[in-house]
Amino acid sequence: MVKNDPFANATKQVNDACDVLGIKDKGIREYLAMPNRILRVKIPVTMDNGKIRVFTGFRSQHNNDRGPYKGGIRYFNPEGGVEYMEREVMALSSWMTWKCAIVDVPLGGGKGGIYVNPKTEKLSENELERLTRGFAYKISEVIGPEKDIPAPDVYTTGKEMTQIMDTFSKLNGNKYSPGVITGKPISMGGSLARNVATGLGAAYTVREAAKAIKLNLKGAKVVLQGFGNASTFAGEYLEKMGAKVIAVSDSKGSISIPKGAKVSKIIEHKQKKGSVVGFPGSKKISTEELLTTKCDVLVPGALENQITAKIANKLQCKIIAEAANGPTLPEADPIIYKKKILVIPDILANSGGVCISYLEWVQNNMGYYWTFDEVANKMEKNITKGFKDAYALSKKHKIDMRKATMVLAVERVLEAFDQKGIWP
Numbered sequence: 001m002v003k004n005d006p007f008a009n010a011t012k013q014v015n016d017a018c019d020v021l022g023i024k025d026k027g028i029r030e031y032l033a034m035p036n037r038i039l040r041v042k043i044p045v046t047m048d049n050g051k052i053r054v055f056t057g058f059r060s061q062h063n064n065d066r067g068p069y070k071g072g073i074r075y076f077n078p079e080g081g082v083e084y085m086e087r088e089v090m091a092l093s094s095w096m097t098w099k100c101a102i103v104d105v106p107l108g109g110g111k112g113g114i115y116v117n118p119k120t121e122k123l124s125e126n127e128l129e130r131l132t133r134g135f136a137y138k139i140s141e142v143i144g145p146e147k148d149i150p151a152p153d154v155y156t157t158g159k160e161m162t163q164i165m166d167t168f169s170k171l172n173g174n175k176y177s178p179g180v181i182t183g184k185p186i187s188m189g190g191s192l193a194r195n196v197a198t199g200l201g202a203a204y205t206v207r208e209a210a211k212a213i214k215l216n217l218k219g220a221k222v223v224l225q226g227f228g229n230a231s232t233f234a235g236e237y238l239e240k241m242g243a244k245v246i247a248v249s250d251s252k253g254s255i256s257i258p259k260g261a262k263v264s265k266i267i268e269h270k271q272k273k274g275s276v277v278g279f280p281g282s283k284k285i286s287t288e289e290l291l292t293t294k295c296d297v298l299v300p301g302a303l304e305n306q307i308t309a310k311i312a313n314k315l316q317c318k319i320i321a322e323a324a325n326g327p328t329l330p331e332a333d334p335i336i337y338k339k340k341i342l343v344i345p346d347i348l349a350n351s352g353g354v355c356i357s358y359l360e361w362v363q364n365n366m367g368y369y370w371t372f373d374e375v376a377n378k379m380e381k382n383i384t385k386g387f388k389d390a391y392a393l394s395k396k397h398k399i400d401m402r403k404a405t406m407v408l409a410v411e412r413v414l415e416a417f418d419q420k421g422i423w424p
């Protein structure tokens with residue numbers, strides 16, 4: 001048993017959706033909740049000092065009823081250890097299934113990762129490359145452009161995506177296979193807008209949520225948890241919509257900036273000093289203080305299990321845009337709903353990433369590439385529709401946005417499952 005088990009949380013969300021849909025059949029519930037396959041691999045790496053170190057990696061393939069498995073690869077060492085990470089990737093792969101369904105991209109759910117923190121463990125570039133290629137080799141049997149298409153996630157970038165693509169291509173007779181992975185650099189067959197996609201998509205969903213609750217985003221105050229790919233671009237695009245960032249955090253700590261600051265200036269500071277902490281005009285605060293800062297939009301954009309019941313009781317925001325996966329514990333959801341805070345659940349708020357990953361894969365498959373605006377506009381349509389559909393359902397059934405989003409997603413997966421049935 002792991003503490004704050006993310007897979008138990010993901011399963012609860014599936015069951016909640018089944019309750020709303022009147023699905024009582026235990027077999028169907030189990031089919032929807034459980035991953036199809038979990039691969040756990042040993043990755044031996046020769047470190048720079050000549051010693052062998054063995055790493056553990058995972059790929060969880062949750063559901064492919066609507067299309068090939070799809071989802072990121074993270075390099076992280078969560079507090080609960082390797083066993084926690086296994087449950088984490090299972091949950092993350094489940095959320096990918098529902099995410100692809102709610103924004104209607106024809107893909108399923110997968111997720112993977114390696115239990116390692118490349119930042120704190122200070123792996124050299126060569127060690128990291130050997131680890132990445134070793135992992136790619138170990139999962140090469142289960143991935144492929146028509147099978148399972150990974151992407152970046154926490155502490156992985158276009159560089160690792162390139163190394164995975166290259167290893168896969170070499171293992172397959174040097175067949176150029178850009179469609180095996182997304183989030184690649186542009187020069188390696190990546191898509192314009194993928195780099196900003198998760199944050200841009202989150203900003204689009206906040207714009208829709210603000211319209212729904214009649215909140216003017218001009219001058220709206222934003223708090224960002226995490227200062228990586230998802231959260232910085234969410235902050236920058238919300239800034240373009242007129243909002244102002246007043247508190248941020250990273251793995252080294254949280255700060256409040258009462259007068260607000262441009263995200264680009266905080267990025268500059270972090271690039272120089274290695275953290276947001278110490279940004280001029282800021283004050284160091286605790287994680288709890290960050291999350292409960294009085295603001296209009298809270299963007300948890302780092303890790304899961306951040307908003308507990310205790311935090312939920314103290315929240316002072318109007319909208320929560322879950323740029324991270326699984327940042328809110330199930331115990332917090334009813335409290336937040338009662339407080340009339342509008343939650344844009346993770347599977348919707350951060351779906352811009354997979355939307356544009358899908359478009360990257362489509363471009364790779366056809367060998368023809370779209371402009372930034374073409375790609376971003378397609379994503380905007382899908383994500384806006386996803387928000388509107390879920391919001392309308394939440395109002396109709398008087399349920400929170402997480403349940404509404406999950407109900408729509410589960411319905412779509414079941415529709416495909418009903419067509420296919422079980423084989424053999």
Ligand SMILES: NC(=O)C1=CN([C@@H]2O[C@H](COP(=O)(O)OP(=O)(O)OC[C@H]3O[C@@H](n4cnc5c(N)ncnc54)[C@H](OP(=O)(O)O)[C@@H]3O)[C@@H](O)[C@H]2O)C=CC1
Pocket residue numbers: 119152153154155156198225226227228229230231249250251252275301302303304323324325350351353354
């Ligand atoms: N990248 C993508 O396309 C997508 C990402 N997501 C989700 O977004 C979330 C963030 O991923 P992404 O932005 O890609 O990852 P990044 O690696 O780019 O950034 C992760 C950020 O989280 C911070 N962080 C790590 N630990 C903590 C902590 N204990 N408290 C506060 N901040 C912390 C890191 O701090 P530091 O800078 O100090 O290392 C970093 O700023 C994840 O939940 C991921 O699954 C969802 C959809 C797509």
Ligand SMILES: O=C(O)CCC(=O)C(=O)O
Pocket residue numbers: 070071072073099149150151152153182183325350351353354355357358
């Ligand atoms: O871009 C993708 O394929 C998936 C990104 C991801 O891992 C996520 O949405 O959580």
